[in-house]
Amino acid sequence: MSIKQDLRQLLKPYYLFNILLSLSYIAFKRLPVLCNYFFQTDQCEFEGRETEILFFLIIVVMIRTRKAGSVSMISYLSSSFIYTKIANLILWFNADILMGIVYGIIFIFVAFIFPEPTYSGADQVVYFRGAENLEEELQKDKQVTWLVTFYAVWNPACVNFAPIFSKLSNEYGLENLKFGKIDIGRHPEAAKKYQVNDSSFSKQLPTVVLFKEAKEVMRRPIPDGKKSFVKFPFSEESIKNVFGLNCLYDEAKNQSKTKRRLKAD
Numbered sequence: 001m002s003i004k005q006d007l008r009q010l011l012k013p014y015y016l017f018n019i020l021l022s023l024s025y026i027a028f029k030r031l032p033v034l035c036n037y038f039f040q041t042d043q044c045e046f047e048g049r050e051t052e053i054l055f056f057l058i059i060v061v062m063i064r065t066r067k068a069g070s071v072s073m074i075s076y077l078s079s080s081f082i083y084t085k086i087a088n089l090i091l092w093f094n095a096d097i098l099m100g101i102v103y104g105i106i107f108i109f110v111a112f113i114f115p116e117p118t119y120s121g122a123d124q125v126v127y128f129r130g131a132e133n134l135e136e137e138l139q140k141d142k143q144v145t146w147l148v149t150f151y152a153v154w155n156p157a158c159v160n161f162a163p164i165f166s167k168l169s170n171e172y173g174l175e176n177l178k179f180g181k182i183d184i185g186r187h188p189e190a191a192k193k194y195q196v197n198d199s200s201f202s203k204q205l206p207t208v209v210l211f212k213e214a215k216e217v218m219r220r221p222i223p224d225g226k227k228s229f230v231k232f233p234f235s236e237e238s239i240k241n242v243f244g245l246n247c248l249y250d251e252a253k254n255q256s257k258t259k260r261r262l263k264a265d
Helices: 003-010 013-030 032-039 048-067 073-095 097-113 131-140 156-172 188-193 236-242 245-264
Strands: 125-127 145-151 177-183 207-212 215-220
Touching (some): 048 073, 125 156, 131 145, 131 177, 156 236, 177 245
Parallel strands (some): 145 177
16 A cells, blocks of 8 residues: 555544544643643643653554554554553553543444445455365365465454455456455364464464465465464465466466367367
8 A cells, every 4th residue: 555545544433533532641641721721730841650651552552563564554453453542441441430431432433434444345255154065165176276375364464455455366366366355263173273372462364375276375474493483474375476476367368268268169
């Protein structure tokens, strides 16, 4: 996503309200007029406990966004909002219980009224209902190449990757080059069969697997020699380059042409 697209995305209510909620305590505590009125003090400085909470928040956001594989400004913001808002909730309750309750009500209200925007363009993603459904589809026509994402709806990295995968399916999808997704939170047997760790500490979410002739030929992320997983940036360009989508697309197109020509003969 370009900088212009990022800025356009930031104008959507979800991002505007969440940025305001994330910066609310800092703004109210540091701006003299607001500080004097709400905190009844002329000392508009952070106290020791407040500084500790904010410092801890910075560390948590940095770690979690790196684990989420965030690669753009929007991704970083989306990954960090929940942590910044919880930190603000703690700070507001620490300052005044009533203000903490008011902030909590606004927090919940915004979450329900302004959900995170999702990719609204066309896509060609097939959603599988478990491991058996995926296996049936793979065996149905072994000439079809499948790129399948194993994901969980609660995982920030999966949420960030969803619009990218949808966009790629729309750009590269053909009758013999298809894109699929399977929610391993709802279908844990698929996670077990395809060896994808679905725990909350998993470094395998999302996992993208390429199937050719009904067999797995490549996946990301992949384990290193120490039973850990090599971090993979789930960006549009990374998926295109690592899985060779341009080559797969050309192969699939040529295969379709040959098939039509043979039928005509």
